[in-house]
Structure formats: structure tokens, C-alpha cells
Amino acid sequence: MFRSSVALTAAVRATGVASGAVPAAGVASISSGKRAASTASGFKVAVAGASGGIGQPLSLLLRNSQYVSDLRLYDIVGAPGVAADLSHIPSKAGVSGYGKDDVEAAFADVDCVVVPAGVPRKPGMTRDDLFNTNASIVQSLAEAIASAAPNAFVCIISNPVNSTVPIVAETLKKAGVYDPKKVFGVTTLDVIRANQFVGHNQNIDPKELDVTVVGGHAGTTILPLLSQIEGAKFTDDDIAALTHRIQFGGDEVVQAKDGAGSATLSMAVAGARFTDRLLAAASGVSGIRECTFVESNVADTPFFSSRVQLGPSGAEVVEPIGPMTAFEQANYDEMIGTLGDQIQKGVDFVNRA
Numbered sequence: 606m607f608r609s610s611v612a613l614t615a616a617v618r619a620t621g622v623a624s625g626a627v628p629a630a631g632v633a634s635i636s637s638g639k640r641a642a643s644t645a646s647g648f649k650v651a652v653a654g655a656s657g658g659i660g661q662p663l664s665l666l667l668r669n670s671q672y673v674s675d676l677r678l679y680d681i682v683g684a685p686g687v688a689a690d691l692s693h694i695p696s697k698a699g700v701s702g703y704g705k706d707d708v709e710a711a712f713a714d715v716d717c718v719v720v721p722a723g724v725p726r727k728p729g730m731t732r733d734d735l736f737n738t739n740a741s742i743v744q745s746l747a748e749a750i751a752s753a754a755p756n757a758f759v760c761i762i763s764n765p766v767n768s769t770v771p772i773v774a775e776t777l778k779k780a781g782v783y784d785p786k787k788v789f790g791v792t793t794l795d796v797i798r799a800n801q802f803v804g805h806n807q808n809i810d811p812k813e814l815d816v817t818v819v820g821g822h823a824g825t826t827i828l829p830l831l832s833q834i835e836g837a838k839f840t841d842d843d844i845a846a847l848t849h850r851i852q853f854g855g856d857e858v859v860q861a862k863d864g865a866g867s868a869t870l871s872m873a874v875a876g877a878r879f880t881d882r883l884l885a886a887a888s889g890v891s892g893i894r895e896c897t898f899v900e901s902n903v904a905d906t907p908f909f910s911s912r913v914q915l916g917p918s919g920a921e922v923v924e925p926i927g928p929m930t931a932f933e934q935a936n937y938d939e940m941i942g943t944l945g946d947q948i949q950k951g952v953d954f955v956n957r958a
């Protein structure tokens with residue numbers, strides 16, 4: 606009743622991460638530091654930044670995904686240790702860890718690379734303040750993907766997403782391997798926050814919701830379309846307060862962690878949900894529609910997060926934004942220039958002289 610018009614529940618049940626499904630018990634066949642050979646049907650998935658605050662719980666969740674047969678953990682520090690730890694969790698799937706100099710081996714022929722590598726915010730910082738450090742990290746990882754896994758899906762978590770996704774796209778273009786259907790900015794945390802905050806406001810189970818959140822992933826560029834939630838009834842004050850909380854939910858966590866980083870556990874759940882659904886769609890499960898930041902022409906910027914129909918080739922159909930209220934349109938009009946500037950900043954970074 607309250608859901609957006611999507612086949613959400615079926616998709617959740619079909620994928621497994623959300624329900625914590627673990628494949629049948631077996632002996633982990635791969636020890637850390639070695640290249641994995643798949644022992645179960647599924648996809649080869651690499652996590653870049655696997656030892657970090659997001660990387661570890663995300664890898665744990667992906668370890669339990671029915672769609673992952675070979676999990677490669679890459680980080681400049683600590684990945685073999687994380688892989689050794691995960692390898693003791695019963696699964697037929699392989700898991701292996703790779704250090705600083707082994708990025709090519711980590712990514713070799715994988716089907717999907719998920720990237721939570723890079724520094725997180727501290728209180729008082731914007732996501733854009735991370736650009737100077739994270740732009741180079743993401744660019745170098747994109748170069749390795751272009752070389753070792755040119756056909757892989759690439760799921761970018763590293764901030765500022767509004768700029769790091771264009772950096773990946775431009776880097777892959779330069780290498781001649783860019784497929785716009787395969788590069789995704791992971792904005793799922795905005796969606797799960799919206800589900801949680803709206804669910805409590807409307808007194809319904811947040812797990813029954815799948816709020817459409819469009820735009821980008823930074824402050825006012827995050828635009829939840831609360832008017833598109835079927836059956837919900839909001840006051841104008843609710844809409845203003847919920848919209849602001851969804852836009853600035855990241856700041857709540859940064860402030861509460863008080864210098865120790867930003868959202869990690871909720872992001873791991875969001876990253877695992879997106880990856881699992883992408884892989885489910887790639888394996889032939891139909892009807893999967895997720896909000897994600899992709900190249901498209903549905904808005905006035907070359908990249909935009911909106912609902913995307915996922916399939917074997919990736920982003921198969923980018924759906925239009927749909928009807929917006931005057932409040933939502935005003936928010937869109939106010940932020941779209943900023944979003945365009947942040948995208949252009951990423952493009953310029955790669956194409957600088």
C-alpha cells in the first residue's frame with residue numbers, strides 16, 4: 606500500500622543479503638593472499654578498500670551473498686587478514702586478500718568491483734572537501750579496472766560520489782572501455798535512510814518502503830520524492846523536515862562519531878543491497894529497479910540518480926524522474942547547478958593538462 610510502484614519485496618526475497626542467507630556450509634577453499642578459483646556458481650566480485658570501516662562489514666555481507674562465488678578483497682593495508690578471517694565462515698565461495706602491489710591480480714577478470722576506498726569526513730567537512738584526496742585514489746583504481754577487468758560493473762561508494770563517478774567514467778573512456786550501463790554511483794544509503802525516516806513518520810514498517818531518491822549524493826543535491834510514495838500522508842512541515850533529514854543524514858552520523866569517520870555499518874548494508882540486486886539482475890532476476898547515480902539524459906546534468914531498471918547488461922532503462930510537487934521542483938531547481946558543477950569538477954580532474 607505504501608510502497609512506491611516497484612517490485613521491491615520480490616527483489617529482496619530473491620537476493621539473499623537482506624535476509625542474511627548463507628549458502629550451504631562447506632570448507633572455505635581459498636586462503637588469504639592467493640588467487641581464488643570459483644567453487645560455486647556466481648560472480649567474481651572485488652572490494653577495493655576492503656579493510657576500511659565500510660569495506661569490512663560490506664565484505665562480510667557479500668561473503669554471504671548467494672550471487673558471489675569468488676570474493677577478492679583489495680586494500681593498501683590489511684586485506685589478507687580480513688580475507689583470512691572471512692574464509693572461516695562456512696561457504697562454498699572463495700575469498701582472498703590482496704595487498705598494495707596486487708591490484709591487477711585482485712581485479713583480474715572480475716565481474717564487479719565495489720569501491721569504498723578513500724578517506725571519510727570529519728565534523729565540519731563537506732563531501733567535496735574529500736575531493737583532493739579521493740579523486741586520485743578513485744582514478745588509480747579505475748585505471749586498474751580498465752586494465753584488469755574492463756567489462757566489470759563498477760559500483761562507486763567513495764565520496765564525493767557526485768565527482769568520483771564522472772572520474773571513473775572519464776578514466777574508462779580514456780582507456781577505451783567505458784560502458785555507461787556499467788558504472789554506478791551507490792546512492793542506496795539515501796534510499797534506506799528515507800525508508801527508515803518515512804516509515805517512522807508514517808508508522809509503517811520501513812522494510813515495506815522503497816522511497817525514490819533522485820539527484821546526487823551530497824546535501825541538497827539529494828532529493829527524496831516523498832510525493833511519489835503511494836498511500837502516504839504528510840503535512841507540509843513533515844515534508845520539509847523529512848526532506849532535510851534525508852539530505853543531511855550523513856552529517857548526523859559524522860557529528861555523532863565525533864571525528865572517527867562517517868557512516869560505515871548502514872553504508873555496508875546499503876552497498877550490499879545495491880551490489881546484490883545488481884548481481885541478481887545480471888543473473889536474470891527480472892523487475893529489479895534501484896535508484897543509482899548513472900549517466901543519463903533524464904535531468905539537466907549528464908549524471909543523475911534516478912530509478913534504474915537493472916538487467917544482465919547493467920543499467921538497462923533509466924526511468925524518468927516522474928511527477929514532482931512544487932516543493933520538489935523548487936528543490937531540484939535550486940540544486941541542479943551545484944550538481945552540474947560537482948560533476949564537471951570530476952570530468953576536469955581527469956582531463957586536466
Ligand SMILES: NC(=O)c1ccc[n+]([C@@H]2O[C@H](COP(=O)([O-])OP(=O)(O)OC[C@H]3O[C@@H](n4cnc5c(N)ncnc54)[C@H](O)[C@@H]3O)[C@@H](O)[C@H]2O)c1
Pocket residue numbers: 653654655656657658659660679680681682721722723724725726735739742745746761762763764765766791792793794795822866867868869872
Ligand atoms: N556513497 C555513500 O553513501 C557513502 C557512505 C559512507 C561513506 N562513503 C565514503 O566511503 C569512503 C570510505 O569510507 P570508510 O568509512 O570506509 O573509510 P575508512 O578510512 O574506514 O576506509 C577506507 C579504506 O580505503 C583504503 N584505501 C585508501 N586508499 C586506497 C587505495 N588506493 N586502494 C585501495 N584501498 C585504499 C584504506 O586503507 C582504508 O582501509 C569515504 O570516501 C566515505 O566518504 C560513502
Ligand SMILES: O=C(O)C[C@H](O)C(=O)O
Pocket residue numbers: 725726732764794854855856858859867868
Ligand atoms: O556523510 C558522509 O560523509 C558519508 C556518506 O556520504 C553518508 O551519506 O553518510
